[in-house]
Amino acid sequence: MMLSELDFSALWVTLRLASMTVLVLLIVGTPIAWWLAHTKSRFRTTIEALVALPIVLPPTVLGFYILVALGPYGPIGSLTGITLAFTFWGLVVGSAFYSMPFVIQPLHAAFEAVGRAPLEAAWSLRASPLDAFLTVASPMAIRGYVSGIVLGFAHTMGEFGVVLMVGGSIPGKTRVLSTTVFDHVEVMEYTQAHIISAVMLLFSFLVLLGVYIINRRFPIHVS
Amino acid sequence: MNRLIARFDVTYPNFQLHVELDVPATGILALFGPSGSGKTTLIRCLAGLERAPHGFLCLGDEVWQDETRNIYEPIHRRPIGYVFQDARLFPHLSVRSNLVYGFNRTPVSQRTVSLEQVIDILGIEHLLDRRPHKLSGGEQQRVTIGRALLTSPRLLLLDEPLSSLDVDRKREILPFIRRLYKEIHVPIIYVSHSINEIVQLAQLVALLQEGRIAAIGPVGEVFSRLDLRKKLGRHPIGAVVDAVIAEHEPAFGLTRLDYKGQSLYVPFQSLEVGAELRVHILASDVGLVLGDSSLLMLTSVLNVLRAVVVDMTEVDQSTVDVQLDIGCPLVASITKKSLDALKLTPGQQVFAHIKAVALIEELTD
Numbered sequence: 257m258m259l260s261e262l263d264f265s266a267l268w269v270t271l272r273l274a275s276m277t278v279l280v281l282l283i284v285g286t287p288i289a290w291w292l293a294h295t296k297s298r299f300r301t302t303i304e305a306l307v308a309l310p311i312v313l314p315p316t317v318l319g320f321y322i323l324v325a326l327g328p329y330g331p332i333g334s335l336t337g338i339t340l341a342f343t344f345w346g347l348v349v350g351s352a353f354y355s356m357p358f359v360i361q362p363l364h365a366a367f368e369a370v371g372r373a374p375l376e377a378a379w380s381l382r383a384s385p386l387d388a389f390l391t392v393a394s395p396m397a398i399r400g401y402v403s404g405i406v407l408g409f410a411h412t413m414g415e416f417g418v419v420l421m422v423g424g425s426i427p428g429k430t431r432v433l434s435t436t437v438f439d440h441v442e443v444m445e446y447t448q449a450h451i452i453s454a455v456m457l458l459f460s461f462l463v464l465l466g467v468y469i470i471n472r473r474f475p476i477h478v479s
Numbered sequence: 480m481n482r483l484i485a486r487f488d489v490t491y492p493n494f495q496l497h498v499e500l501d502v503p504a505t506g507i508l509a510l511f512g513p514s515g516s517g518k519t520t521l522i523r524c525l526a527g528l529e530r531a532p533h534g535f536l537c538l539g540d541e542v543w544q545d546e547t548r549n550i551y552e553p554i555h556r557r558p559i560g561y562v563f564q565d566a567r568l569f570p571h572l573s574v575r576s577n578l579v580y581g582f583n584r585t586p587v588s589q590r591t592v593s594l595e596q597v598i599d600i601l602g603i604e605h606l607l608d609r610r611p612h613k614l615s616g617g618e619q620q621r622v623t624i625g626r627a628l629l630t631s632p633r634l635l636l637l638d639e640p641l642s643s644l645d646v647d648r649k650r651e652i653l654p655f656i657r658r659l660y661k662e663i664h665v666p667i668i669y670v671s672h673s674i675n676e677i678v679q680l681a682q683l684v685a686l687l688q689e690g691r692i693a694a695i696g697p698v699g700e701v702f703s704r705l706d707l708r709k710k711l712g713r714h715p716i717g718a719v720v721d722a723v724i725a726e727h728e729p730a731f732g733l734t735r736l737d738y739k740g741q742s743l744y745v746p747f748q749s750l751e752v753g754a755e756l757r758v759h760i761l762a763s764d765v766g767l768v769l770g771d772s773s774l775l776m777l778t779s780v781l782n783v784l785r786a787v788v789v790d791m792t793e794v795d796q797s798t799v800d801v802q803l804d805i806g807c808p809l810v811a812s813i814t815k816k817s818l819d820a821l822k823l824t825p826g827q828q829v830f831a832h833i834k835a836v837a838l839i840e841e842l843t844d
Contacts, residue, residue: 373563373565373567374567374569376528376554376561376563376567377561377563377567377568377569378569378580379528379553379554379555380526380528380554380555380559380560380561380581380627381555381580381581381584381626381627381630382555382556382581382584382585382630383555383580383581383584384555385555387555387584388555391580392569395571396569396570396571398571
């Protein structure tokens, strides 16, 4: 076997990281996306720009700030004494920022497409705002959820810069597939780099293909 | 009798709503007015979709809004049904699930209508397992009305429910709305900019203009008031008469109606003797004849009613509206030349000639 046990542990860390990141982003991102879709606040555009920032920011810059924030002398470290830098949970925090636009933007667009009209109808049928969100807005925005989950997952799997800055590619702890490829290339192990790269390529393609198929298969009918 | 009392003051950058309403909570009240007159804002305030900063609203002894006491029930805690202009059925649910959405959220003790009853009234049995986007516009609107009814509302708000439908679909739905209030006895507030719909449905009408109620009263009175002619715009002023079927004359293809002892002939109606029928008479279809009732009048006009002149108003250079009393208001639009020839004065007895064909209101817009 060409791949070592460390390569497989990198796969495991990667999958765990991507799942946790998506979970965190669904919990934190859904209210933000909802707020963006329904607010009339003048801070809306500012928040929208902040959410989109990780798309254009060099991952090393984002990683650097997160490293400083999570380090022993950062705000979290000095207040609680917990140092998240170079740990798995530090990676989750970094990835959540890095993949934030890929979860929030599809949700935001989906909530906006649903609009206020079906909610007003639900309220008039005695559904509380939370009830209306869960039973009307969320099912109608299902495509936004699917896109957000899949894109967030895939994008987290593909991250490199943030992971390197915040996690440091510690084998078994914070070493993920993308940094493993880099490490293999560094020591001229091209076969292993090829295999992992091919797997990532195929995976990414299949994920995107899946998203487009789902979007085509389940069009939302708005009367 | 419960009353609906509402006071709303809303100021938007380019629109103001200032409304005081105190009406019996029974039958159908129509809100009528041109676009931008505040009809929709008013009905949204009643529903709780819009919060008027200085608002008061109560139905009977239930207070839904009283800003002086800081009371405001959000829409989902008000026992109202709301039918939107655009049906707003939930696209991810079947017709059946749409219907019971509000029903399931209504406490059992508050339920006054059953699913079977609503399905029967609206004739939607065959649609239950379909998806909303497979329904025609008229079917969608019937399901929406059913969905709202199934919350057992104490007040049903209809916001131009027919405006997006064509004439045939309108004709298909109107009888259902009439049945609603007859069989379920839910008071209805009906927003419309169509005199035809209002004349066919409502008992009371409030005429809205620039965010204020310009006139309110029984449909027959408001629509035949001469001073409102300008406010009603292009809409033909007329009379609304609630008559009773007296007898059928199948040989002539006619039905005779009785209204306060006078007869009106209309094309044959398949209704039982004794049933009520509402007829709409356009002012332009009424001509006036002077004469002594003891003289035998020969005329091809079937419908000749005794009337008393009440008032006259000049409409334009050549036309005058004459308000008559036939037990209810009736308006005749005649030429100035005729007025001059007849020398009408208030209190005078005249005969109103009405063309039979103009009696049953057809939906034309």
